Amino acid sequence: MNKAQSPLIDCVIPPGEPWIGIVRAGQVLRIVDLEGNQAVDTLFYNAVDGSEHYSAQDTICAQGNIYLTTGTVLRSNRSRPMLSIIADTCGRHDTLGGACSAESNTVRYALGKRSMHSCRDSFLLALSRDRSGLTKRDLPSNINFFMNVPVTPAGGLTFADGISAAGRYVDLEALMDVKVLISNCPQLNNPCNAFNPTPIRVVTRDNA
Ligand SMILES: [Zn+2]
Numbered sequence: 001m002n003k004a005q006s007p008l009i010d011c012v013i014p015p016g017e018p019w020i021g022i023v024r025a026g027q028v029l030r031i032v033d034l035e036g037n038q039a040v041d042t043l044f045y046n047a048v049d050g051s052e053h054y055s056a057q058d059t060i061c062a063q064g065n066i067y068l069t070t071g072t073v074l075r076s077n078r079s080r081p082m083l084s085i086i087a088d089t090c091g092r093h094d095t096l097g098g099a100c101s102a103e104s105n106t107v108r109y110a111l112g113k114r115s116m117h118s119c120r121d122s123f124l125l126a127l128s129r130d131r132s133g134l135t136k137r138d139l140p141s142n143i144n145f146f147m148n149v150p151v152t153p154a155g156g157l158t159f160a161d162g163i164s165a166a167g168r169y170v171d172l173e174a175l176m177d178v179k180v181l182i183s184n185c186p187q188l189n190n191p192c193n194a195f196n197p198t199p200i201r202v203v204t205r206d207n208a
Pocket residue numbers: 039041099100118119120185186187
């Protein structure tokens with residue numbers, strides 16, 4: 001399918017739900033934090049070869065910065081540019097904190113939190129529905145758009161109050177055809193969602 005035939009996307013993802021879509025090279029993906037301070041756990045895959053995927057390590061090394069914002073080029077595990085952040089009204093996005101999971105809920109909060117919904121489970125559910133053959137071995141470190149995870153001088157991670165707000169967005173220009181995997185985070189136990197998960201919107205456009 002060439003760019004002219006690619007359907008454009010405009011959908012709202014409810015809190016706690018996963019989503020998968022294809023963004024073609026040259027298209028721009030906008031993710032909108034509709035109500036503010038929502039964590040959007042996201043992974044990108046080469047649309048035709050899922051063994052090539054977003055790499056936090058390659059991205060951080062190439063830009064020499066642990067935070068993602070305008071100007072960041074998201075790189076793959078083959079160090080190839082996948083997408084470029086071309087606009088960002090939030091200002092900072094995390095790629096160190098990882099996706100919440102049953103295991104991390106148990107370790108960070110309480111054994112009784114194990115059965116709560118998590119981004120890792122949402123990722124796996126979406127991949128199983130997608131029938132592309134990608135499995136849990138294909139879940140590398142992800143991006144948490146709109147999530148504020150400052151690193152302390154001692155090198156620790158802090159899950160801090162968000163710096164996003166209603167209507168803030170990030171625009172990503174695809175530099176190759178990419179499969180986008182999103183978990184709109186259901187987390188209720190830390191301030192990344194202001195303890196209140198809310199919907200987000202994903203929109204694509206052709207970059208004129
Ligand atoms: Zn989560």
